[in-house]
Amino acid sequence: xxxxxxxxxxxxxxxxxxxxxxxxxxxxxxxxxxxxxxxxxxxxxxxxxxxxxxxxxxxxxxxxxxxxxxxxxxxxxxxxxxxxxxxxxxxxxxxxxxxxxxxxxxxxxxxxxxxxxxxxxxxxxxxxxxxxxxxxxxxxxxxxxxxxxxxxxxxxxxxxxxxxxxxxxxxxxxxxxxxxxxxxxxxxxxxxxxxxxxxxxxxxxxxxxxxxxxxxxxxxxxxxxxxxxxxxxxxxxxxxxxxxxxxxxxxxxxxxxxxxxxxxxxxxxxxxxxxxxxxxxxxxxxxxxxxxxxxxxxxxxxxxxxxxxxxxxxxxxxxxxxxxxxxxxxxxxxxxxxxxxxxxxx
Amino acid sequence: xxxxxxxxxxxxxxxxxxxxxxxxxxxxxxxxxxxxxxxxxxxxxxxxxxxxxxxxxxxxxxxxxxxxxxxxxxxxxxxxxxxxxxxxxxxxxxxxxxxxxxxxxxxxxxxxxxxxxxxxxxxxxxxxxxxxxxxxxxxxxxxxxxxxxxxxxxxxxxxxxxxxxxxxxxxxxxxxxxxxxxxxxxxxxxxxxxxxxxxxxxxxxxxxxxxxxxxxxxxxxxxxxxxxxxxxxxxxxxxxxxxxxxxxxxxxxxxxxxxxxxxxxxxxxxxxxxxxxxxxxxxxxxxxxxxxxxxxxxxxxxxxxxxxxxxxxxxxxxxxxxxxxxxxxxxxxxxxxxxxxxxxxx
Numbered sequence: 001x002x003x004x005x006x007x008x009x010x011x012x013x014x015x016x017x018x019x020x021x022x023x024x025x026x027x028x029x030x031x032x033x034x035x036x037x038x039x040x041x042x043x044x045x046x047x048x049x050x051x052x053x054x055x056x057x058x059x060x061x062x063x064x065x066x067x068x069x070x071x072x073x074x075x076x077x078x079x080x081x082x083x084x085x086x087x088x089x090x091x092x093x094x095x096x097x098x099x100x101x102x103x104x105x106x107x108x109x110x111x112x113x114x115x116x117x118x119x120x121x122x123x124x125x126x127x128x129x130x131x132x133x134x135x136x137x138x139x140x141x142x143x144x145x146x147x148x149x150x151x152x153x154x155x156x157x158x159x160x161x162x163x164x165x166x167x168x169x170x171x172x173x174x175x176x177x178x179x180x181x182x183x184x185x186x187x188x189x190x191x192x193x194x195x196x197x198x199x200x201x202x203x204x205x206x207x208x209x210x211x212x213x214x215x216x217x218x219x220x221x222x223x224x225x226x227x228x229x230x231x232x233x234x235x236x237x238x239x240x241x242x243x244x245x246x247x248x249x250x251x252x253x254x255x256x257x258x259x260x261x262x263x264x265x266x267x268x269x270x271x272x273x274x275x276x277x278x279x280x281x282x283x284x285x286x287x288x289x290x291x292x293x294x295x296x297x298x299x300x301x302x303x304x305x306x307x308x309x310x311x312x313x314x315x316x317x318x319x320x321x322x323x324x325x326x327x328x329x330x331x332x333x334x335x336x337x338x339x340x341x342x343x344x345x346x
Numbered sequence: 347x348x349x350x351x352x353x354x355x356x357x358x359x360x361x362x363x364x365x366x367x368x369x370x371x372x373x374x375x376x377x378x379x380x381x382x383x384x385x386x387x388x389x390x391x392x393x394x395x396x397x398x399x400x401x402x403x404x405x406x407x408x409x410x411x412x413x414x415x416x417x418x419x420x421x422x423x424x425x426x427x428x429x430x431x432x433x434x435x436x437x438x439x440x441x442x443x444x445x446x447x448x449x450x451x452x453x454x455x456x457x458x459x460x461x462x463x464x465x466x467x468x469x470x471x472x473x474x475x476x477x478x479x480x481x482x483x484x485x486x487x488x489x490x491x492x493x494x495x496x497x498x499x500x501x502x503x504x505x506x507x508x509x510x511x512x513x514x515x516x517x518x519x520x521x522x523x524x525x526x527x528x529x530x531x532x533x534x535x536x537x538x539x540x541x542x543x544x545x546x547x548x549x550x551x552x553x554x555x556x557x558x559x560x561x562x563x564x565x566x567x568x569x570x571x572x573x574x575x576x577x578x579x580x581x582x583x584x585x586x587x588x589x590x591x592x593x594x595x596x597x598x599x600x601x602x603x604x605x606x607x608x609x610x611x612x613x614x615x616x617x618x619x620x621x622x623x624x625x626x627x628x629x630x631x632x633x634x635x636x637x638x639x640x641x642x643x644x645x646x647x648x649x650x651x652x653x654x655x656x657x658x659x660x661x662x663x664x665x666x667x668x669x670x671x672x673x674x675x676x677x678x679x680x681x682x683x684x685x686x687x688x689x690x691x692x
Contacts, residue, residue, distance in 0.1 A: 075537065110533070138595060149532050152540040186495050186583040187456070191421065194498040194580055218587030222595040231584070234540055237532040238581050239588045241564030246589045249484065249568040250596060257623045264620055271617030274610055277603045 003033045004101045004322050006315060007094040010040035011069040011087040013106025014305045020106065021048040023311035028057035031319060037062045037100055040069070040087040066090040070111045072304055079111035080118055088112055092119045095297040101322035102298030104289075104314050106306055112299065113150050113292060120297040123327060125335035128154075129294035130162045130233070131301070132169065133240065134287045137224030144170050145184075145221065145229040148290060149237030156199035157341075159183070159230055160207070163200070164337050165293040165330050166228040167210055172324040174227070178211040182226035184235060185215035196232065209337055244284065285310030289317035293330065298322050349379050350447045350668050352661060353440040357386035357415040357433040359452025360651045366452065367394040369657035374403035377665060383408045383446055386415070386433040412436040416457045418650055425457035426464055434458055438465045441643040447668035448644030450635075450660050452652055458645065459496050459638060466643040469673060471681040474500075475640035476508045476579070477647070478515065479586065480633045483570030490516050491530075491567065491575040494636060495583030502545035503687075505529070505576055506553070509546070510683050511639040511676050512574040513556055518670040520573070524557040528572035530581060531561035542578065555683055590630065631656030635663035639676065644668050 010020040017040065024036050038045050042065040049058065066087040070079040083089060088107045094100040096119050105112050109131075117129055132146035146166045151158060163181050170179040183201055185193045190201070192215065204212040213226055218239065221229055231239070254275070258268030268275075284303070288310040292299040298321040302314035356366045363386065370382050384391050388411040400407065412433040416425040429435060434453045440446040442465050451458050459475065468475055478492035492512045497504060509527050516525040529547055531539045536547070538561065550558040559572055564585065567575055577585070600621070604614030614621075630649070634656040638645040644667040648660035 073535075075535065135592075136595065138598065152532060184584055186498060186580055189419075189421065218584040218589075219591030219594070221588055222591040234532055235581050235584050238530055238564040238577070239584055242567055242585045243564075243588055243592045245565030245568040246481075246592055247596065248565070249482065250593065252484065254620070257620050260623075264623070267617045267620050271613045271620065274600070274603050274613050274617065277606075277610070 003035060004319060005035040005037060005099065006318050006322065007037045007039055007064070007091040007100035007103035008315070009087045009091040009103065009105035009107055010038040010045055011066070013302060013311070014072065017044055017048045019306060019308055019311050021045065021052060023308045023315060024061070025052055025054050025057060026308065026312050027315045027319075028060055034319065035060045035062065037064050037094055039064045039066050039091040039094070041065070041067070064090060064094065070107050072108050074108060074111060076108070076110035076114040079108065080114045089115050089119070092116050092297075092299065095299070096120055102300065102318040104300045104302060104318045106302035106304050106311060106314070108304075109149065109301055112301055116292055116295055116297075116299045120295040120299070122294050123296055123331045123334060125338050126161055126165065126294040126330070128158055128161070129292050130165060131290050132166055132293055133290040135221055135243070136287070137222050139224065141224035142174075142287070143221055143224060143226060143229060145231065145236060145240075146293065147231065147233035147236050148240050149233045150292075151233040153234075154196060154232040156196045156203060159196060159200040159232065160203045160341065161294070161334070161338065163204055163210060163212075163228070163230045164207070164334050166230060168330050168333050169291060169293055169326050170228050172326055172329050173320055176227055179227035180211050180213045180225070181228045181230065182213045182216040182220075184221070184229050184231035185217065188215050188217060200230070203341055207337055207340075209333070247284075286313060289314030291317065291321060291326070293326070296327055298326060349381060350665060351381040351383060351445065352664050352668065353383045353385055353410070353437040353446035353449035354661070355386070355433045355437040355449065355451035355453055356384040356391055357412070359648060359657070360418065363390055363394045365652060365654055365657050367391065368398060369654045369661060370407070371398055371400050371403060372654065372658050373661045373665075374406055380665065381406045381408065383410050383437075383440055385410045385412050385437040385440070387411070387413070410436060410440065416453050418454050420454060420457060422454070422456035422460035425454065426460045435461050435465070438462050438643075438645065441645070442466055448646065448664040450646045450648060450664045452648035452650050452657060452660070454650075455495065455647055458647055462638055462641055462643070462645045466641040466645070468640050469642055469677045469680060471684050472507055472511065472640040472676070474504055474507070475638050476511060477636050478512055478639055479636035481567055481589070482633070483568050485570060487570035488520075488633070489567055489570060489572060489575060491577065491582060491586075492639065493577065493579035493582050494586050495579045496638070497579040499580075500542060500578040502542045502549060505542060505546040505578065506549045506687065507640070507680070507684065509550055509556060509558075509574070509576045510553070510680050512576060514676050514679050515637060515639055515672050516574050518672055518675050519666055522573055525573035526557050526559045526571070527574045527576060528559045528562040528566075530567070530575050530577035531563065534561050534563060546576070549687055553683055553686075555679070593630075632659060635660035637663065637667060637672070639672070642673055644672060
């Protein structure tokens with residue numbers, strides 16, 4: 001493997017450099033052929049690195065100064081227009097300029113997508129970039145789903161593009177030759193769904209290079225019946241967040257039950273190994289890192305509230321996607337597949 | 347309270363009379379001023395009642411023979427067209443004829459909605475009926491959400507109607523004077539969302555009788571910030587099922603972890619009171635029963651896989667909705683609220 005360079009928006013996320021810098025050091029220790037460019041306030045980052053005693057990997061860290069930070073609630077349009085020297089923008093610029101092979105940010109999703117779209121542009125044949133992340137499924141399986149919120153009014157053509165991009169990316173990342181692709185719907189029968197989904201199903205049924213498995217319902221995401229689940233960004237975003245909310249509620253209720261009395265506290269203490277193991281299996285931080293697919297460059301979005309381990313996980317994804325050169329894979333295959341449909345309904 | 351009569355599709359659901367009949371008997375013991383009409387194969391139902399030693403409540407049970415059963419996977423259109431004597435259809439007919447105050451079925455959701463729509467018709471002012479059910483939220487709160495799958499392409503006008511119906515129903519059922527109503531969206535900021543959601547937000551902001559609280563994201567469903575969450579049926583259905591799937595995966599993983607060795611088995615045994623208490627709080631069966639709102643009659647849909655306790659819970663909902671006369675409440679208020687918008691965009 002050749003030396004890869006990852007640009008890190010070191011100021012993004014709820015915790016900024018206190019998470020991104022230790023995560024960066026951790027990743028550099030694990031990857032000997034990796035270079036990181038930490039983007040953000042130079043003096044803050046230098047100070048952090050000094051505190052962290054980073055001497056062993058210090059020669060593989062470059063600091064790229066950026067004078068501004070995009071706020072977590074800042075409107076994307078404003079971030080794009082006014083903050084040209086934000087750590088986020090500069091990190092994406094480094095990918096555009098070829099100085100970095102990919103970039104990672106835990107900043108505001110909308111701003112990161114708008115910035116990435118503007119700076120990197122979409123690949124030929126791709127109308128809209130999409131956000132892909134993974135969910136756990138039975139027997140330790142992993143399911144990738146897209147779009148998770150970049151597009152709120154996806155046409156059948158867009159959904160088809162998401163399916164193609166998701167299939168290509170998952171094939172490259174996971175080494176699955178023909179990933180099973182399913183369309184998220186309100187039923188499994190052919191007559192179910194809205195017009196966009198029905199039309200997409202027709203496209204996918206005739207797309208020979210896609211291993212299309214038909215419709216699945218929401219609960220089947222977690223059954224591992226598909227490797228790639230395709231949906232509109234509105235549906236995907238609400239689903240992702242609802243599942244996060246429900247999981248959090250279960251964890252909170254468990255905590256409440258345990259702390260409700262001395263006996264349950266004792267039981268909870270005795271069952272600690274179980275809860276730890278469960279947490280390990282379901283920990284969303286272990287899968288942290290959403291891929292922005294369809295752009296002329298690799299951008300990975302970390303959860304804003306990611307801790308050091310979770311942010312390191314997002315960095316790992318950015319390394320993998322850079323090594324696999326996902327945009328190149330998509331670029332090679334997407335036009336060919338999509339061209340075959342263009343005669344039908346453009 | 348006057349005597350209420352509930353029609354029960356005794357053949358519906360995954361388990362048919364083996365669940366519906368014991369649940370019916372249980373409910374009759376709890377409600378002394380209740381009569382049930384069990385709809386289905388007469389000889390089967392008589393035999394079940396004899397086996398269950400129902401003598402104490404037998405005088406409040408009527409059997410209405412129906413010669414057919416709608417299959418759980420039967421296409422709704424086919425069920426409506428061909429099975430005029432199905433237990434489902436006959437149960438809904440009883441509501442139409444005024445012989446029952448409400449009906450409950452654990453059968454095929456699509457067929458039940460199509461049948462109810464055809465037989466009962468919508469209330470004046472309501473274009474489409476919607477499916478409403480409840481989710482648990484923090485601190486033991488309950489959140490009602492609609493539409494959960496009756497409509498896959500809801501316009502802003504439809505979403506407005508769902509908001510009005512949900513608000514009226516939750517107000518009556520839960521005794522909340524002005525339920526907090528929120529719109530499910532991909533962000534909380536005004537600029538977020540698709541056209542339908544944005545237009546609905548405008549409608550709701552100017553609907554004085556609705557206590558509109560703005561947009562919420564998927565995770566906020568479980569935070570109890572709203573009493574009523576409004577969304578398109580595609581989004582609602584996928585969300586409902588995804589949450590079911592994720593919850594099931596967590597339960598399965600917990601079981602796997604516990605049974606993975608003698609030590610974890612011991613820990614699991616010791617922590618049994620915790621798991622039981624947790625199951626009690628999150629048990630979807632405790633909230634079983636989705637309301638079909640907007641029809642000229644009360645129809646409650648039980649989960650197909652409901653056990654006796656869960657089906658009894660759906661029967662309780664049908665009793666409450668009949669006692670509160672939800673269709674009458676909706677009918678009185680919906681036209682007035684919706685008329686004020688008609689001049690704007692019809």
